[in-house]
Amino acid sequence: xxxxxxxxxxxxxxLRLPHCPIYDMHGHLGRYYGIWFPRPSAxxxxxxxxRANVRMLxxxxxxxxxxxxxxNRTAVQAVRQYPGRLRAYLSVNPxxxxxxxxxxxLLDEHPDAFVGLKLHPEKHQVPATAPAYAPALQxxxxxxLLVLVHSWGGSRHNGPEQMxxxxxxxxxxxxxxxxxxxxAWDEAVKIARDFAHVYLDxxxxxxxxxxxxxxxxxxxxxxxxxxxxxxxWFSPVAALGCLLSADITDExxxxxxxxxxxxxxxxxxxxx
Amino acid sequence: xxFYDCNAWVxxxxxxxxxxxxxxxSLVAAMDEAGVEKALVWHIAQHDYDPLEGNDLLSRxxxxxxxxxxxxxxxxxxxxxxxxxxxxxxxxxxAGVQAVRMFPERNRxxxxxxxxxxxxxxxxxxxVPLLLSLRRGATWAMAYxxxxxxxxxxxxxxxxxxxxxxxxxxPLLDRYERVxxxxxxxxxxxxxxxxxERYGAGRMLFGxxxxxxxxxxxMLRVRHAEIGEAGRAAIAAGNxxxxxxxxx
Numbered sequence: 001x002x003x004x005x006x007x008x009x010x011x012x013x014x015l016r017l018p019h020c021p022i023y024d025m026h027g028h029l030g031r032y033y034g035i036w037f038p039r040p041s042a043x044x045x046x047x048x049x050x051r052a053n054v055r056m057l058x059x060x061x062x063x064x065x066x067x068x069x070x071x072n073r074t075a076v077q078a079v080r081q082y083p084g085r086l087r088a089y090l091s092v093n094p095x096x097x098x099x100x101x102x103x104x105x106l107l108d109e110h111p112d113a114f115v116g117l118k119l120h121p122e123k124h125q126v127p128a129t130a131p132a133y134a135p136a137l138q139x140x141x142x143x144x145l146l147v148l149v150h151s152w153g154g155s156r157h158n159g160p161e162q163m164x165x166x167x168x169x170x171x172x173x174x175x176x177x178x179x180x181x182x183x184a185w186d187e188a189v190k191i192a193r194d195f196a197h198v199y200l201d202x203x204x205x206x207x208x209x210x211x212x213x214x215x216x217x218x219x220x221x222x223x224x225x226x227x228x229x230x231x232x233w234f235s236p237v238a239a240l241g242c243l244l245s246a247d248i249t250d251e252x253x254x255x256x257x258x259x260x261x262x263x264x265x266x267x268x269x270x271x272x
Numbered sequence: 273x274x275f276y277d278c279n280a281w282v283x284x285x286x287x288x289x290x291x292x293x294x295x296x297x298s299l300v301a302a303m304d305e306a307g308v309e310k311a312l313v314w315h316i317a318q319h320d321y322d323p324l325e326g327n328d329l330l331s332r333x334x335x336x337x338x339x340x341x342x343x344x345x346x347x348x349x350x351x352x353x354x355x356x357x358x359x360x361x362x363x364x365x366x367a368g369v370q371a372v373r374m375f376p377e378r379n380r381x382x383x384x385x386x387x388x389x390x391x392x393x394x395x396x397x398x399x400v401p402l403l404l405s406l407r408r409g410a411t412w413a414m415a416y417x418x419x420x421x422x423x424x425x426x427x428x429x430x431x432x433x434x435x436x437x438x439x440x441x442x443p444l445l446d447r448y449e450r451v452x453x454x455x456x457x458x459x460x461x462x463x464x465x466x467x468x469e470r471y472g473a474g475r476m477l478f479g480x481x482x483x484x485x486x487x488x489x490x491m492l493r494v495r496h497a498e499i500g501e502a503g504r505a506a507i508a509a510g511n512x513x514x515x516x517x518x519x520x
Contacts, residue, residue: 035439039462241491244488245491
């Protein structure tokens with residue numbers, strides 16, 4: 001269940017290992033309609049990050065995703081509160097083009113607050129390939145932003161077909177498949193193999209999907225996997241524990257926990 | 273820290289998996305690797321194929337493995353498949369089995385007092401824990417109805433929704449003192465700490481969800497939960513040992 005290695009031993013004992021920081025590349029912020037969270041605020045999330053040795057969280061606020069009237073300013077506030085620990089994805093809601101224009105202007109107002117865009121085609125009920133996203137994706141390509149897209153097997157909004165099309169259309173974007181096309185693991189592997197700019201986010205793969213991490217690693221994709229937790233949804237300690245009990249090497253664990261994220265974030269001044 | 277896993281299975285599922293299906297022997301080997309002392313185990317055939325033949329398969333599979341304690345799947349008594357409630361429960365205890373699961377939807381019966389009231393009354397009297405899997409057919413409405421009818425039943429809500437389900441389970445914990453939750457897919461950030469603050473550490477049980485879950489998730493969370501050593505030890509092993517010691 002947990003094989004003893006230098007890395008697993010250190011995290012099992014102390015929840016930390018020198019020279020192995022953790023970058024959580026898929027988080028959120030704030031309250032949410034379907035769940036009671038014990039720790040939804042930026043301050044509380046950073047407390048959880050401290051406990052699990054998470055150096056930085058890249059997040060999209062729930063308010064920005066689901067309350068257009070609040071938009072992305074809540075994310076900016078959180079980053080300003082914890083500039084060394086938090087960076088935001090600018091959430092793009094395709095149902096409100098005027099808000100997209102408004103929110104994209106935040107990239108100029110707060111260039112150090114954002115590392116990318118977050119698309120949630122399933123929740124917004126607009127396919128990831130729809131023209132409504134084009135202005136935002138164009139900006140992402142111009143500015144070399146990361147693009148985190150919620151992806152799920154079987155979805156007509158963000159399933160394998162949409163993710164493959166998106167990857168083919170935007171070779172200049174680091175495209176992070178949020179949840180790695182959950183359930184459509186073979187398709188996720190194929191897309192990641194076909195497109196070197198596609199990354200596989202492990203958020204929500206670490207619950208009852210044992211074997212996925214090994215599948216990705218065996219496919220030679222350890223250098224494309226990213227640690228993620230949906231914080232404040234899921235405990236980073238739990239996600240870390242899952243990674244410890246996956247049958248992969250310590251070298252792969254280093255890549256997942258920090259190496260791959262450090263590579264992606266190096267394009268932003270002052271990071272990692 | 274000692275771990276007693278209350279939620280693991282063995283056997284080969286009907287459908288494909290990403291992991292190698294565990295035998296009793298490979299489960300014990302995995303427990304050794306992880307430092308898990310004992311496990312409450314069922315056989316996947318009890319769900320995928322047939323409860324009764326699955327129960328037999330389980331008993332044969334874990335025979336000789338003293339660290340594995342069996343869980344049987346129940347059926348209603350009306351078709352004469354298991355004898356009377358008293359007879360079946362007596363056979364269960366005689367076989368060293370210490371807990372029960374049920375899959376009403378899959379086995380096509382209604383989980384109502386008219387159907388399983390005789391059996392649940394005996395289980396409640398004898399304090400045999402009933403594990404209700406939210407991943408395998410149990411619903412929150414079912415749990416609420418069962419507990420309203422049998423408030424003294426010892427229930428372990430396991431394989432909880434991956435979306436943190438406090439709004440579902442907290443009313444049950446508030447109302448019924450013998451309801452517990454299992455950890456394998458209770459992944460809420462700071463969820464263990466918040467739970468223990470409200471209910472104490474006596475009503476949460478360590479379960480790995482093995483082989484479907486990466487067991488390190490629940491193990492690391494329990495080991496480093498910010499609830500004090502006594503609370504961690506209770507969740508890791510003490511609570512399930514206490515419940516099983518009450519079976520009579």
